[in-house]
Amino acid sequence: MTAPALVALAHGSRDPRSAATIKALVDEVRAMRPDLRIEPAFLELSKPSFHTTVDKLVRAGYDEIVVVPLLLTEAYHAKVDVPEAIANATARHEGLRVRATKVLGLESVFLEVLDRRLRAALKSARVRELDALVLAAAGSSDSLANQAVARLARLWGTKHRLPVVAAYASAAPPATGEAVRQFRAEGRRHIAVGSLFLAPGTLPDRAAELAVEAGAVAVSEPLGADPEVARTILARYAVGAVELVPV
Incomplete structure (x- = not known):
């Protein structure tokens, strides 16, 4: 058969x-x-x-x-x-x-993939210190979908013992740039962004662009x-x- x-x-x-x-x-x-x-x-x-x-x-x-x-x-x-x-x-x-x-x-094992991608970005940017993380996702008009991303962000923060906020490239606040600026307003200066996207494209590019403009020290590639x-x-x-x- x-x-x-x-x-x-x-x-x-x-x-x-x-x-x-x-x-x-x-x-x-x-x-x-x-x-x-x-x-x-x-x-x-x-x-x-x-x-x-x-x-x-x-x-x-x-x-x-x-x-x-x-x-x-x-x-x-x-x-x-x-x-x-x-x-x-x-x-x-x-x-x-x-x-x-x-x-x-949003499997928890994807955090391991995210970490590998972020470590590569940090190495490329020669960053050795972090004091906050932003988890960037596509965003949705469906609040339950956004809540699922926020839950994964909290899990990621617990894993690394760092403050983490979920941010979205469309349909829901905050945008990645806004999230980075909020951390900077709190006095944090070493903020990295994990890209919770499956593949490259317009939304991941825009999320990364806004994050870097706001002062993020590194942005990871998508899961891939x-x-x-x-x-x-x-x-x-x-x-x-x-x-x-x-x-």
Whole structure:
């Protein structure tokens, strides 16, 4: 019996670095599970589209697909765009069974990835001392999604015994620059920013720009194609594949 195909479904971006990073992440997942059919797809702005990827898998003989949304929070894209894309795909292909897993999410293990990225940024900037951290995320009009980021920020602060505030690139305050300025108003001068984004793009760039303008000493790169992220994708897939098994 052929295992269900895995589609790693990202939002997409006009910035080509974003799609390149997602495809590199998918390559990392493939290296861990060469026995699985694993494909990238995007909701919009990047190629291949979800429909194109599904069509290719159906032509290859797959009638079961597990979709892992490469989203860090349960916001609009997870609640609306992903279900709509799957509904359209199953309507177009009779007999196709598709299961969406929960989103990639904000796993505590991602803090280890964040730390590695931040250490690299600190080394590049020759920074040896920190007295505050800002956790920069995309932001959402969904308050629960923002609260999830804030919880992870508190966990990050506890880990490093430093004050940490969550900041957002869109839809919610504070912006990264505002967060950095607030720390500086408290007398802190060694403030670094961790980029809680999956891939490079307009929002991460803007968050970094505002932070540096406000006086941040370093800004990390996004999580990217890290093995921990790849392992989380496979963990989501495993649950989704089980859910496709007839009871």
